[in-house]
Amino acid sequence: MLKTKAYAAQNPKSKLAPFTIQRREPGARDVLIKILYCGVCHSDIHQARDEWGQASFPMVPGHEIVGKVIRTGSKVKRFRAGESVGVGCFVDSCRKCPSCQEGLEQYCESHISFTYNCTEQDQKTPTYGGYSSQITVDEKYVLKISNKLPLAKAAPLLCAGVTTYSPLKHFKVAKGQSVGVVGLGGLGHMAVKFAAAMGAEVTVFSTSPSKQKDARRLGARHFVNTKTLKDSAPLQDQFDLILDSVSAPHDINFYLNFLKREGTLVLVGAPEKPYALEPFSLIRKRRKMAGSLIGGIRETQEMLDFCARKKITAEVEVVPVQKVNEAYERTIKGDVHYRFVLDLQTIGS
Amino acid sequence: MLKTKAYAAQNPKSKLAPFTIQRREPGARDVLIKILYCGVCHSDIHQARDEWGQASFPMVPGHEIVGKVIRTGSKVKRFRAGESVGVGCFVDSCRKCPSCQEGLEQYCESHISFTYNCTEQDQKTPTYGGYSSQITVDEKYVLKISNKLPLAKAAPLLCAGVTTYSPLKHFKVAKGQSVGVVGLGGLGHMAVKFAAAMGAEVTVFSTSPSKQKDARRLGARHFVNTKTLKDSAPLQDQFDLILDSVSAPHDINFYLNFLKREGTLVLVGAPEKPYALEPFSLIRKRRKMAGSLIGGIRETQEMLDFCARKKITAEVEVVPVQKVNEAYERTIKGDVHYRFVLDLQTIGS
Numbered sequence: 088m089l090k091t092k093a094y095a096a097q098n099p100k101s102k103l104a105p106f107t108i109q110r111r112e113p114g115a116r117d118v119l120i121k122i123l124y125c126g127v128c129h130s131d132i133h134q135a136r137d138e139w140g141q142a143s144f145p146m147v148p149g150h151e152i153v154g155k156v157i158r159t160g161s162k163v164k165r166f167r168a169g170e171s172v173g174v175g176c177f178v179d180s181c182r183k184c185p186s187c188q189e190g191l192e193q194y195c196e197s198h199i200s201f202t203y204n205c206t207e208q209d210q211k212t213p214t215y216g217g218y219s220s221q222i223t224v225d226e227k228y229v230l231k232i233s234n235k236l237p238l239a240k241a242a243p244l245l246c247a248g249v250t251t252y253s254p255l256k257h258f259k260v261a262k263g264q265s266v267g268v269v270g271l272g273g274l275g276h277m278a279v280k281f282a283a284a285m286g287a288e289v290t291v292f293s294t295s296p297s298k299q300k301d302a303r304r305l306g307a308r309h310f311v312n313t314k315t316l317k318d319s320a321p322l323q324d325q326f327d328l329i330l331d332s333v334s335a336p337h338d339i340n341f342y343l344n345f346l347k348r349e350g351t352l353v354l355v356g357a358p359e360k361p362y363a364l365e366p367f368s369l370i371r372k373r374r375k376m377a378g379s380l381i382g383g384i385r386e387t388q389e390m391l392d393f394c395a396r397k398k399i400t401a402e403v404e405v406v407p408v409q410k411v412n413e414a415y416e417r418t419i420k421g422d423v424h425y426r427f428v429l430d431l432q433t434i435g436s
Numbered sequence: 437m438l439k440t441k442a443y444a445a446q447n448p449k450s451k452l453a454p455f456t457i458q459r460r461e462p463g464a465r466d467v468l469i470k471i472l473y474c475g476v477c478h479s480d481i482h483q484a485r486d487e488w489g490q491a492s493f494p495m496v497p498g499h500e501i502v503g504k505v506i507r508t509g510s511k512v513k514r515f516r517a518g519e520s521v522g523v524g525c526f527v528d529s530c531r532k533c534p535s536c537q538e539g540l541e542q543y544c545e546s547h548i549s550f551t552y553n554c555t556e557q558d559q560k561t562p563t564y565g566g567y568s569s570q571i572t573v574d575e576k577y578v579l580k581i582s583n584k585l586p587l588a589k590a591a592p593l594l595c596a597g598v599t600t601y602s603p604l605k606h607f608k609v610a611k612g613q614s615v616g617v618v619g620l621g622g623l624g625h626m627a628v629k630f631a632a633a634m635g636a637e638v639t640v641f642s643t644s645p646s647k648q649k650d651a652r653r654l655g656a657r658h659f660v661n662t663k664t665l666k667d668s669a670p671l672q673d674q675f676d677l678i679l680d681s682v683s684a685p686h687d688i689n690f691y692l693n694f695l696k697r698e699g700t701l702v703l704v705g706a707p708e709k710p711y712a713l714e715p716f717s718l719i720r721k722r723r724k725m726a727g728s729l730i731g732g733i734r735e736t737q738e739m740l741d742f743c744a745r746k747k748i749t750a751e752v753e754v755v756p757v758q759k760v761n762e763a764y765e766r767t768i769k770g771d772v773h774y775r776f777v778l779d780l781q782t783i784g785s
Contacts, residue, residue, distance in 0.1 A: 186697060194697050194721060196673070257722070324545070339713075348535060348543050351724075354715045361712040364688075366703045369727030372543060373606070375700075376725045378718025 093219035095145040099137035115162040125217030126151025126243040127427040149217030150176045150202040151245040173230040175245035190385040233395035240400035243426040251278035252390040253382035254353040262286030267329035274332035276425040343368035351375040403428040442568035444494040448486035464511040474566035475500025475592040476776040498566030499525045499551040500594040522579040524594035539734040582744035589749035592775040600627035601739040602731035603702040611635030619682035625774040628654045692717035700724040752777040
């Protein structure tokens with residue numbers, strides 16, 4: 088086993104603090120990765136504080152991992168030492184169910200091994216995430232990252248990136264369409280970049296007027312301050328797709344009514360309390376509401392290649408891993424533009 | 437003008453009673469129809485009692501109309517005196533908006549003239565429905581009914597029929613798919629017949645164990661009594677499409693979790709209170725929830741022709757129009773298999 092420095096939560100109330108974990112020696116098909124950067128996803132905080140239930144401690148969060156290959160197992164063909172790679176929200180899945188077979192491992196019907204707060208395929212060995220110095224992952228679940236992408240800014244692509252890219256592709260966002268993005272945070276700011284790169288006319292809905300300038304810089308054509316909006320009539324029936332990234336409670340019907348006939352609202356954020364859904368918001372215009380969960384390995388690679396081609400990365404604030412607890416507090420307050428990325432190079436080995 | 441006998445509600449509290457209305461003399465493109473039968477839709481009751489707001493009195497409900505052509509205007513080409521015809525939920529629409537142009541008049545973006553409790557395109561002349569002896573309708577909004585279809589049993593096809601046929605077609609129900617139908621009432625029983633005729637394996641979800649036998653007779657392969665169901669695990673992730681026809685409050689997440697990955701739950705019933713929608717019911721499997729509103733003229737004709745070919749009609753209890761108030765009470769109690777149809781031949785002229 089490989090002794091590995093990490094930052095862990097020991098229980099839902101504890102701050103994250105240095106902790107030592109063991110990584111497996113790379114097997115024939117494994118890649119051992121030196122972790123350089125790891126993004127701070129809001130779900131890291133929810134899980135470290137056991138706000139979603141089923142948290143398992145000690146917990147090493149982090150599923151927006153980028154780094155360099157240290158060494159590879161004897162049968163690994165796709166990776167070589169020194170290459171830039173990424174690891175996202177999961178490090179394995181059953182590989183046999185229809186979803187895995189179709190490359191939609193995120194919907195694995197048997198057991199998906201999330202990158203942390205979960206178990207390997209043996210359903211016993213705990214998984215530990217990217218707030219650590221290194222990680223061993225089967226090559227099938229490792230992503231290639233183009234040298235064109237600056238690594239720190241690429242880290243959030245592994246979760247925030249693919250979580251927004253996947254539904255935009257799945258629901259066929261295309262040139263000339265009107266796309267709304269609700270919330271301009273870690274997910275929302277990536278959605279704006281992707282939808283704009285796909286040729287859509289993007290409108291940002293936000294409660295923070297201070298983000299108006301940013302919204303335009305990121306590629307949005309329009310900005311709606313929903314706190315001060317007086318007349319929503321001109322927005323009714325205007326959008327082909329609305330991606331809702333907000334996980335605070337809000338009125339979903341307000342946005343559904345902005346969809347054209349047959350338009351789709353996609354949820355990627357999940358408030359703790361259920362939405363109050365008025366059936367006529369859907370019925371009146373044959374509208375749809377859908378959910379989408381991260382993305383599969385094939386699509387994550389496609390997204391990373393798209394980003395390299397289109398020069399898309401996340402907007403990040405890089406902080407040393409030692410500042411993770413401060414980053415958590417600021418993330419909760421929404422005081423981040425738009426993603427914290429932990430620098431793991433200072434953790435030691 | 438043509439003096440016409442009808443049954444009307446004079447206010448939200450009054451029973452329906454005989455009333456005389458005026459129909460227009462058929463213009464060049466109009467068809468004058470002797471009404472033989474009219475179905476009793478639950479929405480007739482909601483509107484007559486002003487439970488949805490915006491009710492306009494006196495009100496002559498009824499939008500499941502079948503009858504025979506009495507005479508036609510000089511420019512009418514598609515219909516001749518004596519032919520069997522139908523009129524559904526609307527008698528006109530703007531004809532110019534994209535939805536009208538696409539044959540989806542039910543989603544008219546300007547002004548749709550619902551068959552009753554609404555106005556003609558002048559937005560002044562009130563419309564009166566099918567609880568009456570005759571009606572004058574522009575030929576574009578009149579449906580042909582095959583002689584193969586018994587007229588009384590065909591009446592409910594004009595609303596209950598197309599309301600369920602349309603989403604099954606739109607969401608591409610096909611041979612071999614698993615389709616769930618929630619609620620076995622006026623809409624639900626038509627959904628079972630259509631989905632079975634399209635080759636799907638149909639499961640009925642109902643709180644009335646007494647309907648189990650009927651469900652099978654109508655074409656369902658399985659019946660789930662949701663009141664006594666103890667273990668819902670075998671139903672999880674099993675359905676391609678679930679059509680929810682229930683307008684009483686119920687837990688929508690219970691059914692969403694029965695959908696396969698990318699499955700769709702379609703609402704055609706609308707409870708008065710909003711649904712409590714758990715976002716993860718959609719997110720976990722990239723599921724969709726949609727609404728659907730009746731159907732356009734072209735699709736209504738397609739549905740009627742499908743019914744003639746497949747020998748599909750509604751299950752009805754025919755009562756003289758004089759018993760309409762009794763039919764309302766029994767409909768509210770769910771004491772009908774599965775639709776009341778008023779016989780208008782006894783109304784006089």
